[in-house]
């Protein structure tokens with residue numbers, strides 16, 4: 001079905017083009033090609049599949065969602081045959097899994113690796129998207145699916161002098177393929193989010209000296225990772241569907257975990273302590289579910305935060321270092337809560353030093369190291385664990401333009417706008433997987449990815465079946481959705497922190513909460529209701545798909 005246009009650029013026409021070969025793009029490719037019989041081409045800037053897990057090869061990189069559930073559920077044989085070795089898989093194992101999926105479903109034959117998509121232009125007349133790659137090549141398709149990832153645009157702060165640094169420097173999200181050996185080196189690590197929290201303990205084991213440059217002290221809870229036994233795996237696999245489903249209902253994050261029993265103010269001091277102890281022992285993000293209102297009530301949140309502060313004082317031997325590690329007064333969980341293995345303990349090591357850059361920011365980088373205040377810290381290597389331009393970064397890095405010449409980036413100047421988080425008004429036939437205003441980043445992203453891919457491919461099947469050439473989000477529906485998403489966030493403590501969830505980590509980025517917080521189950525119900533009503537809130541070939549009054553978004 002592939003055609004070649006007779007225009008000068010010899011554009012090849014596909015049914016769909018997908019950007020990104022992470023978990024979103026790989027499943028999308030499988031769905032569209034193998035179930036819908038479409039011609040599909042996927043463009044991936046890396047030289048292999050895996051997306052985030054292809055790039056994040058830093059020491060200690062590990063998932064913070066249990067691997068048995070941070071995996072695809074769409075294929076029974078796949079979920080039964082893969083044997084996760086740890087409760088929380090490390091990056092190499094997750095990458096092997098992604099490669100296994102690519103082999104199993106023969107995906108790579110439709111993927112062009114090492115090709116960065118730099119621009120995408122929609123043409124109303126032919127109802128096609130034409131993408132341009134960094135090599136200047138162009139391809140076109142009816143549908144463009146952005147599976148470019150919510151955490152893929154790595155951010156290196158523009159410190160003066162970085163180019164002069166004589167040592168090596170790395171970003172955790174753009175780590176080299178070959179192993180980096182820090183033995184005998186003085187390593188500076190900037191950033192104490194999840195990537196810093198995971199990498200600092202591991203780098204400290206080999207480096208001669210580690211200096212951690214901390215701007216905001218972080219909360220962190222132990223992952224409580226362990227090796228999975230065959231019995232544990234088998235027990236889950238026996239009942240895989242039902243166990244997975246239990247994490248997908250209502251306001252769930254998508255990961256099965258113990259539900260909170262009560263609101264904090266319903267519990268006695270002893271019961272509060274018991275709930276927090278139990279969740280600390282359970283490990284990882286479940287800690288934020290000690291109470292029903294941890295993320296909505298300041299008092300419940302403060303109890304939870306103070307519990308971690310007390311743990312830090314207990315673990316870290318030097319009282320001055322412990323004080324520096326004390327997270328300031330932002331709600332715990334309002335910045336993504338890292339799940340660590342020995343993070344606070346690492347500051348008891350003789351070869352680790354903590355430097356606060358909160359009051360006195362990093363001034364510049366020199367040939368020899370990093371200058372803070374009047375001190376120059378001599379370094380052989382610098383690790384930037386400084387995060388991402390989350391959710392919108394990867395999309396805005398592509399010059400996405402509609403037929404009227406409008407840029408998506410300009411439309412999103414004051415914050416991203418997307419109906420259901422899948423499509424932005426004025427940009428027809430462009431679907432986003434785990435896009436802004438969808439649950440994505442606040443959930444087990446594999447669950448959100450599967451739901452989005454399945455919903456989008458069903459929609460595409462519907463469009464093809466009904467001979468509809470273009471679909472686009474209706475502006476009113478989009479405005480209502482964005483308003484609804486923002487109201488939901490305002491009912492929580494999330495907006496109170498300067499987090500990447502809020503875009504606050506990127507200078508100049510609008511302060512907007514980037515996700516839908518009512519949970520994967522509720523969100524799926526909304527999406528399914530839209531589909532059942534004939535794709536309400538979308539415009540099909542210029543005509544409203546259905547009356548907007550059929551779908552009410554306010555709670």
Ligand code: NA7
Pocket residue numbers: 151157172190191192193194195196213214215216336357362385386387388500505
């Ligand atoms: P994060 O969570 O955005 O953390 C970035 C860290 O880098 C954070 O501690 C920042 O301090 C720090 N940072 C950023 N810019 C600077 C400058 N200019 N100076 C000093 N320190 C700086 O990114 P991660 O990669 O750790 O995690 C991202 C997600 O990936 C994670 O949540 C998981 O979902 C997976 P700040 O707190 O902004 O003061």
